[in-house]
Amino acid sequence: MILQHLPLELTRLPEELANMIQLKGLDISNNAIRELPGNIGELRSLVSLNAYNNQIRNLPPSFLSLSALQQLDLSGNKLTALPSGIYNLFSLKEINFDDNPLLRPPVEICKEKQLYTIARYLQRADERDEKILEKIFKIVANNITKANFEFLCQKLNLAISETDKSTMSTVSLSETVHQVLDRWKTENLSVTTAALRDQLTRALTMIGAYEIMDKITALKLFTCAIKF
Missing domain, CATH: 1.10.533.10 (Death Domain, Fas)
Structure with missing residues (x-):
């Protein structure tokens, strides 16, 4: 199951979204979403998440439970820090954090789009x-x-x-x-x-x-x- 192109100017996602446990792809890009649902980690089958061009400031702790996630695009948001436990997302292969005001790790650490480099920096930090x-x-x-x-x-x-x-x-x-x-x-x-x-x-x-x-x-x- 794939959800794509949700309505423009959507400011938040319903908590009920986590009930769609068979969801494999989610595209919520180009909206005005400020935060991801606190229970987003329930989407254990999620393989692809595109959430670029929103207003997301942080990732909820349960985000680190998305063990099947392979592709993640959070470019163009307002993230200032990535969670240290991001290295636990072992399946993650494609990432994009461009155009975020990142302080931890600094923007230049994320430019190469390599999870290992990001995780190593956060561990040392x-x-x-x-x-x-x-x-x-x-x-x-x-x-x-x-x-x-x-x-x-x-x-x-x-x-x-x-x-x-x-x-x-x-x-x-x-x-x-x-x-x-x-x-x-x-x-x-x-x-x-x-x-x-x-x-x-x-x-x-x-x-x-x-x-x-x-x-x-x-x-x-x-x-x-x-x-x-």
Whole structure:
């Protein structure tokens, strides 16, 4: 079954589309679609997806379940980042991400239309982001005051447990902060490392931890100049 040339100026696809589990080809190009259905991964038989010239900004997590997908054209959209797990789409042979404002990976990485190159870049970017986040955790742990730590937990919606309070009386504040931040990271495994970093730095700015932010900014400038 193939669906082609859906109505012009379509802004979204119905969730019911995922019920068409035998669908092999889907052409939704030249519309005004802003997002793909969250359950698009149910289309396990989908081999070809043309969605060029739309307004798609991101790909839902279930997109990575399209294991039969061989041809993908998302050119002319508003994608800024590709999901790291795109390498799991083992059947994918033809890809086109041209004319997107991609930042991760950069546009030039995608120009050759080779999935391996894109996947390898994203893997290295993930490893780099992990190292940067760990360094930020250390900066926060070594420089934050107890009062600011409590404010930070509030901004991150992170409860300080009785165990944490007990730990603070037996170990250093630095160790406690690091343990709590590690737990926060574990509780948000569905969020990208880069997003966690941005969320943390926004929270630090909101509580007025400017000295810590200065150190983090210096770290970011340093990591732009070297490779780990």
